[in-house]
Amino acid sequence: MIHIDNLSKSFTLHNQGSAVIPVMADANLTVAAGECLALTGASGAGKSTLMRLIYGNYLAAGGRILVGDVDVATSEPRDILQLRRETLGYVSQFLRVVPRVPTLEVVAEPLLAVGKSPEEALTRAKMLLGRLNIPERLWSLSPTTFSGGEQQRVNIARGFAHNYPAMLLDEPTASLDPTNRETVLHLIEEAKARGAAIIGIFHDADARARVADREIDVAQFTPKAA
Amino acid sequence: MTPLLEVQNITKRYGSRIGCAEVNFTLYPGEVMGIVGESGSGKSTLLNCLAGHLPPDEGAVLYDTRADGMVDTVTMSEPERRMLSRTDWAFVHQNPRDGLRMGVSAGGNVGERLMAVGARHYGNIRDTATDWLGRVEIAAERIDDRPSAFSGGMQQRLQIARNLVTSPRLIFMDEPTGGLDVSVQARLLDLLRGLVRDLGLSAVIVSHDLAVVRLLADRLMVMKGGHVVESGLTDQVLDDPQHGYTQLLVSSVLQV
Structure with a gap:
């Protein structure tokens, strides 16, 4: 359902001496329908950056991000909006209303x-x-x-x-009490059971062990300092 | 899906000065496009060229009319263009006094647009006007008051009601929430979002308030010195700006 090929990302800070900061290179991953992939890695390793790239919130520098048959890295805004409406859900850490x-x-x-x-x-x-x-x-x-x-x-x-057939979850169980945490984990399990492909960030190791089928350490996508 | 509006190479010069230059974009039905930039960057010039208030020096503004399909509104005859701006188009001015008749009652302001498209039954016009005043949260008992007796926020909402009563498909807005206090602004944003979703409106919104465009617009164009320097999905442009000027603009916003 979600398929990433050779994805790279860098930030160019025009107002700070045109500094170029490469943050991701050669990222590859695949998530099938009904599967939950957990992203791991230290703070700053690029977990949220990867999520935002998949959601189209950050512009990819190179590579492909296929969600269903839409390539988020190169699609028109209106195709990404339709994808977000129908196919790709994102639960961020902050509510914006x-x-x-x-x-x-x-x-x-x-x-x-x-x-x-x-x-x-x-x-x-x-x-x-x-x-x-x-x-x-x-x-x-x-x-x-x-x-x-x-x-x-x-x-x-x-x-x-x-x-949604595909979902991105950024710390869905953070700051929840045990009862609500349990409900959220149930919701994730139900989503998996109906065939949703899920990519999640879980700092809570028990939650991760319970819902994630696989883990991937994003540190391997960090460009090596030349 | 066919585009509703296709803007090709719009250029407007004021003598040797550039108003806006070589602007291209396509708007599809149901899309909301935001235009941001500092004052003097050509946002309002562009909007006025699109809406037919200013003749552009070069370029075409193709609009998918209900009757004849894609037509260039720049070369269209004046009566045709006026008909379009009374029916299928709407223009919400920054200052409601520019978009309202201040000496006519609130109901009359809404009814005028209806009469312009052929409504003649007084009872029906009044009922429709009452309905629209309700939708923009103006009490029905104020229908016979003049806009000069309304607060700024109410005037702005009345202007929106007046513009939307003929069910336009495309609405141009110049700083729709400029000069309003934040509580009225929130109410207006909520109203506009609901209308865009329920009526399937397309809109072009000029604003310098990045928070407003983040909530309202699907797509964003950033202008500087008359040129479009960056465009894309609203949250992508605001969260991962590519152009130096956009980065400066985004990083200059004060945190509340």
């Missing part, structure tokens, strides 16, 4: 974007928020005022609202 929008609508939005009816979208959003123990009295409020853990759970509910 329009202020004032109720939590329920934040969670239902990805479903509305793929053309689901409002009733169906809201039913699923309520189910997910319920499972993630967000109290019902908060559903009509904007998540911008929630605690860190609550925002994280709203973010997860939103990420799992649509059944």
